[in-house]
Amino acid sequence: MREVFKETTQGKGAKEQLSITDRVVGLIQNYLRNKVQDEPNLEEFLDYLSDFKPDIAESVTTRTVEQLFEKEIKNFKRKDNLEKGNGKKDYVSLNHPEGEKDTNSKLIKLFEFLKAYRSKMEEPVRNISNYEEVVTWCKDLPIGDGCSVLGDDQDSWLIVKKQDIPNPPDPPEEVREWLDGRWDDPFTEPKVRESKVIIEKEIDEEHKEKADKNKVEKFEDDAERVNIWNLWLNKKWIPWSLKAQPKVKIKKLYNKLFLLSQRLEREQEDLELVWGHGMLYWNLNGYLIRHPLLTTRVFIEFDDLHGVIKVSPEMLPTTLEVNFLQGTDPQYVRLFMKMQEQLSQDPINPWDKGTCTEFFTRIVNQLSSEGKVLFDANDLSISTHAVITYEPVIFIRRRKMGYVQDIETILEGLKNGNKVPAPIRSIVEIDDAFDENNSETHSTSSDEILLPLPSNNEQF
Structure with a gap:
């Protein structure tokens, strides 16, 4: 490497010196961030510089690189990586706390924007009647010969058989x-x-x-x-x-499910069939809620040989709904997310009325001092006192991606000062190494640009 840092204070020379120094520091910092398993090694970095950044290697002395390398080492400290517990180390800059703070601030602003945007695009559905379609309430199912809920086939929740309607008697x-x-x-x-x-x-x-x-x-x-x-x-x-x-x-239900299965096949990327249990009635600060608490994704099976349609649960477990509370009081969102996590650890059978009653009681007691469970009630009016009924229902809704909930989780972590994972941090940070590679790869060239059609100078 040759010495190019000449004592100059004028124009282009000072800018060149500053540019070379900043580029070397940026490369060192990126090297330290990625060197999470072994101790940083100067010789290794010098080899990298010579092999992949020869223009920089030729523009700075080894001694200068060594001084910058040692300085940056002192500005970083080793920190255990708690995320995976695999013994890896990570470096956290001590020399640029304002930079870290600026990165965090930028990320908060970015995710606040994304939250507002997604909330506008995905207005939460708080009333079940506002979903794509309510297929049927279980209380309205024509239970009998040809239609059964939780019958002999325990793998299916609803079984409907094709019907032959007898002809009416002719009048005299x-x-x-x-x-x-x-x-x-x-x-x-x-x-x-x-x-x-x-x-x-x-x-x-x-x-x-x-x-x-x-x-x-x-x-x-x-x-x-x-x-x-x-x-x-x-x-x-x-x-x-x-x-x-x-x-x-039964025939009307059979025909409805038959057409519905075809629709779900056509729009499987956009729609999902859901079986809900536990209807929450609640006026929460002006938000009128009538929404099932427990939901299970189901699918339709068609036996064309025997003329039988089955509605069966998917492999995914029953979950506690949270999205309908988005935009309301955050304490209830956190409560439901906590109980949702508990439910994932200890799944509930939505057909076990005893277990459901206990679960609904735990929820309603945390929502309202005068809340109650009216298990067998139906079609209640909405009041400020939370009420939960059983009311199983089958409905169709647009598939939700859960973006808002994920964004809120990230925002909470950012505001609490949690460590920001590198993929998220890289959204707003500038990767010097990437910029160097990018600028070299896509550098401006004076070579002739070939176009498939006639062109003129103004087009360039």
Whole structure:
């Protein structure tokens, strides 16, 4: 290496000297940050400088590099890496506390912006009716032959079988023309008109012509007709309707799940099917909340051979919802995140009503002094006193990436002065080595630039 640091105080020479010094210091600092397993070695660094930075190596003496290297060593201290417990060391600068503070400040501002942006883009859903679609409430399921919840197949939570609806009985000819509306809807009892107008012809004796004469006939005027109607309604139609009603309900559910499975297949990247348990009703400082606490991602299986649709839980465990509290009081977000972590360590069976009651009670007692669990209640009004019901429900929602929650975790760590991982720190720090490589790789060249189409000087 040759000496180029000449005593000069004018223009370009001073700037060149400062630039070379800063570049060497920057390379030393990057070397020390990455040298986390072994002790820093001057000879190793000099070899690196000669092999990969020959322009700098030729512009500074070995003695100068040695002095800068020793100085930077003193400005760094060894610190145990507590993140992985693998014995690695990390260096923390003692000479530039303002720089560390500036990096932390920049990161806080960056993640505050990202939080505000994502919160605007992902407005939390606090009411279940505002999700993509409520497929069905469990209380509305047509439980019976052909539809079961937690039946013999314990791997599936809901099983729905394809249904054949029996044809409705035909009305007798004597009453057919008296029917008022349809008779093939098992949920609507057919009716007959009370009366109708019959047009008769009569002879006008004076003009020897036939004239129309309207006659009103009541249905009850013919006792035999009334008897035939009652027999058909009570002995045929009502028994048919009682048999057809549950089958029609199951068929509607089957068709809905069938179409839903196709939709989820098309939009699997955007939508998820969720089974919720434990509905929270709460007016939290003006935020009206009606949202399930426990959610389990489920999927639809279709057995085309036997005409059976199953709704089964995915391998992911049941989790405690937190996102609907974003933007409210942070203490409740922290509470739910803590309980969410506990739930991940000790999973809960959402169908175990005893365990759920205990879990819901623990939550509601921390939310409101007058909060309570009304396990079997449904469709409650929202008040300032938190209430939790059971109310299982199946619904569709947009897949959430959890960005806001992750950003808040990072922000909390930054504000508490926790160590910033290198990948996050590198977002706002300038990597001198990268800049050197980048500037050398993409340096301006006077070589001719080739373009596929005719060009002129203004384009450059």
